Amino acid sequence: ASFIIYTNSGALVGRSIPTNRMLEINKQLEADEMVRAIHDVKATDMGNEMVRYKAEVDFDGRTLTRHYLDTIDLEVLLKEMQELKAMEEVEAFMLKHGENIVDMLGAEVDRIEKELKKRHPQVRHVDLEVL
Numbered sequence: 476a477s478f479i480i481y482t483n484s485g486a487l488v489g490r491s492i493p494t495n496r497m498l499e500i501n502k503q504l505e506a507d508e509m510v511r512a513i514h515d516v517k518a519t520d521m522g523n524e525m526v527r528y529k530a531e532v533d534f535d536g537r538t539l540t541r542h543y544l545d546t547i548d549l550e551v552l553l554k555e556m557q558e559l560k561a562m563e564e565v566e567a568f569m570l571k572h573g574e575n576i577v578d579m580l581g582a583e584v585d586r587i588e589k590e591l592k593k594r595h596p597q598v599r600h601v602d603l604e605v606l
Contacts, residue, residue, distance in 0.1 A: 501516060503590070504532070504591065509535055515531045516528075516529070524597050526599065528598050529603075531605075534605060539576065539580060543579050588603060
């Protein structure tokens with residue numbers, strides 16, 4: 476039993492992929508305009524040419540917000556802002572746009588995960604954690 480466990484422990488636990496492959500994946504992730512930095516990266520060989528990639532991602536809030544602003548009419552936004560009279564209206568305005576930006580962040584995570592899988596077909600599971 477010990478022999479079987481010892482000889483198969485790599486498959487049971489998973490082992491890191493070669494450093495050069497992990498650096499290649501990291502490089503693609505770091506090159507994305509939305510990504511400011513990545514931390515705590517783990518890329519595990521799950522066997523059968525399957526890799527699990529996990530990283531903590533620090534997103535660039537200004538770039539994300541700029542991307543959001545590019546999707547809306549700024550003239551309409553300005554008009555909405557100028558019409559705010561009460562604190563409740565300000566709060567509702569901020570909640571609406573804050574929620575939209577968070578939704579956009581989720582869409583960006585999905586986009587990046589999809590691009591990583593497309594460029595690196597061996598990567599079957601991507602787990603990007605937003606910092």
